[in-house]
Amino acid sequence: xxxxxxxxxxxxxxxxxxxxxxxxxxxxxxxxxxxxxxxxxxxxxxxxxxxxxxxxxxxxxxxxxxxxxxxxxxxxxxxxxxxxxxxxxxxxxxxxxxxxxxxxxxxxxxxxxxxxxxxxxxxxxxxxxxxxxxxxxxxxxxxxxxxxxxxxxxxxxxxxxxxxxxxxxxxxxxxxxxxxxxxxxxxxxxxxxxxxxxxxxxxxxxxxxxxxxxxxxxxxxxxxxxxxxxxxxxxxxxxxxxxxxxxxxxxxxxxxxxxxxxxxxxxxxxxxxxxxxxxxxxxxxxxxxxxxxxxxxxxxxxxxxxx
Numbered sequence: 001x002x003x004x005x006x007x008x009x010x011x012x013x014x015x016x017x018x019x020x021x022x023x024x025x026x027x028x029x030x031x032x033x034x035x036x037x038x039x040x041x042x043x044x045x046x047x048x049x050x051x052x053x054x055x056x057x058x059x060x061x062x063x064x065x066x067x068x069x070x071x072x073x074x075x076x077x078x079x080x081x082x083x084x085x086x087x088x089x090x091x092x093x094x095x096x097x098x099x100x101x102x103x104x105x106x107x108x109x110x111x112x113x114x115x116x117x118x119x120x121x122x123x124x125x126x127x128x129x130x131x132x133x134x135x136x137x138x139x140x141x142x143x144x145x146x147x148x149x150x151x152x153x154x155x156x157x158x159x160x161x162x163x164x165x166x167x168x169x170x171x172x173x174x175x176x177x178x179x180x181x182x183x184x185x186x187x188x189x190x191x192x193x194x195x196x197x198x199x200x201x202x203x204x205x206x207x208x209x210x211x212x213x214x215x216x217x218x219x220x221x222x223x224x225x226x227x228x229x230x231x232x233x234x235x236x237x238x239x240x241x242x243x244x245x246x247x248x249x250x251x252x253x254x255x256x257x258x259x260x261x262x263x264x265x266x267x268x269x270x271x272x273x274x275x276x277x278x279x280x281x282x283x284x285x286x287x288x289x290x291x292x293x294x295x296x297x298x299x300x301x302x303x304x305x306x307x
Contacts, residue, residue, distance in 0.1 A: 003075050005039040006068040008032050009047055010138060013065045016054045069138050073282065076139035081284045087119070088287040094123040095292065096132035096144035100200040100230055101275060104249035105145070108299035116298070117291045129199045136280060143279040143289050145296070147199050155278040158289075160296050163248040163304040164272040165207065167264045170240045180267040183207045190242030192233045195226045200273070204245045207271045237261060247273065248303035274307075 011021035012032075022029040040047055047064055049056030057065065097105070106124070113122060125132075125141060132144040133152065148159070167181045175181060186208040194201040225241060227233035233244050238260035251263060277293050297306055 001039060001042060003072065005035050006072055008035050009039065009061075009065055010068050010072060012036065012048060012055060013057055013061075014134065014138075016056075018055065073137070073139040073280065077282055077284055088285045089117045089291055090119045092121050092123045093143065093285070093288050093292060094125070094141040096125045096127055096135055096141045096146075098129055098132065098144075098146050098199065099126050100194070100198060100247060101145055101147070101249070102126045103229075103231065104247075104252055105296070105299065105301070108301065109295055112299050113292065113295040116295050117288075120288060120291065122292075128197045130197070136278070139280075142283060142285070143277055143292065145275065145277055147203070148274040148276050150278070154281070156281050156283075156289075158277045158293050159307040160275050160277055160293065161301065161304040161306045162272050162274050163301075164270045165204070165245050165266060166248060166251065167243060167266065168234060168237050168246050169243045169262050169264060170237055171260050171262055172240070173243065173262070175243075175264060176262050178264050181264050182267050183271060186243070186245070190225070192225045192227055192236050192242050192244040194230065194233065195228060200230075200247065203271075203273055207245065207266075234261065245271075249301055252302050 008021065008025060008027075011024050012018060015021040015024060018033055019029050022032040025032060036047070043064070045060050045064070046058050047061035049058060102124075110122065113120070125135070127135070129146050130151065132141065132146060133150070133155075135141045136144055136155065145160070148157070150157075167175070167186070169175050191204075191208075193204060225236065227236055230246060230250055234246070234250070236242075237244050246263070277289065277296070279289050283289065
């Protein structure tokens with residue numbers, strides 16, 4: 001039994017597909033399949049149910065995979081413990097970040113981090129919250145910057161800042177010149193939303209629950225449109241298709257100066273989201289995580305409330 005074999009079964013469990021798992025592990029599918037079969041023979045159990053469109057996991061396989069994740073995490077910790085014994089602020093820090101934060105935070109965070117911890121390069125990965133939590137559990141990243149609340153607990157959590165939401169409208173919209181917008185007014189507009197999987201989409205739907213009803217009905221096909229990123233949605237709003245809700249940090253980009261758009265605050269109580277840094281309780285380089293948090297807090301993000 002090797003750590004590589006354990007990594008393979010965890011990848012298959014995650015992807016539910018041998019081919020995609022092999023790609024994720026940067027090996028050929030035959031190499032991965034042979035290694036997993038060898039592990040099953042060594043343990044004298046069947047871990048995966050093969051033959052269907054999606055790979056299934058046997059009950060004993062679930063327990064083995066859960067333990068394999070713990071072993072991989074502890075294996076990663078061995079390297080981190082050794083590095084901490086030298087210098088916890090030396091060596092790469094693997095950081096995940098959600099799609100709706102990365103474009104606005106990273107341009108400020110990266111130069112700040114280089115200045116504060118020049119020997120600790122950041123290995124960055126953008127993804128959905130659910131996927132980042134999975135990577136964090138498996139030890140494939142060291143920390144993640146996400147929006148609260150989380151769908152699960154068990155991680156160390158350090159709140160970083162709160163940011164309000166704003167409404168973006170085309171320049172010739174009837175709301176142009178308004179000092180504020182009530183959240184309930186959104187239900188009468190054609191809304192542009194992020195696609196499923198983005199936590200920011202769910203947060204916007206929390207602001208105006210009626211949008212969920214529109215999205216789930218035939219009427220919703222005409223009342224809501226989806227975009228792959230906030231910047232794509234911003235450009236769609238500029239064309240006059242509809243309106244959208246953005247986090248305040250999105251106003252720090254050059255696109256905010258586009259004469260085709262206007263940004264209007266919400267009336268009280270202003271909806272917002274809390275951005276936090278999370279990491280495994282067993283992660284030994286706590287000084288590195290704290291240094292990353294300090295770098296974020298020194299970025300000087302506009303329109304947010306630091307915690």
